[in-house]
Amino acid sequence: MTPLDKAIRRELQVGDDTYTLTIDPSGLKLVLKGRRKGLELQWTELVNGDAALAAALQASLAAK
Numbered sequence: 001m002t003p004l005d006k007a008i009r010r011e012l013q014v015g016d017d018t019y020t021l022t023i024d025p026s027g028l029k030l031v032l033k034g035r036r037k038g039l040e041l042q043w044t045e046l047v048n049g050d051a052a053l054a055a056a057l058q059a060s061l062a063a064k
Contacts, residue, residue, distance in 0.1 A: 007024040011033065018033040027045070031038025039058055 004023065004025050007022050010021045010023075012019050012021055019038075020031050020033050022029045022031075027040060027042040029038055029040045039055060041055065045053075
C-alpha cells in the first residue's frame with residue numbers, strides 16, 4: 001500500500017457543477033471549483049461515525 005503523505009487533488013463533475021476534491025493525511029475537502037470554502041471532513045470524524053453530524057454543522061454554518 002502507498003501511504004498518503006501529501007495532498008491529492010482531483011476534479012469531479014456533480015450534475016452541472018464542477019468540484020475539486022482534495023484528499024490529504026488529515027481528511028478530505030470538497031469545494032466548488034474556483035472557490036476556497038467547502039465541506040471538510042476529518043478522518044477521525046469519518047471513523048468515529050461523526051461524519052454526518054460534522055457535514056450538517058458545516059452546511060448550517062455556510063448557510064449563514
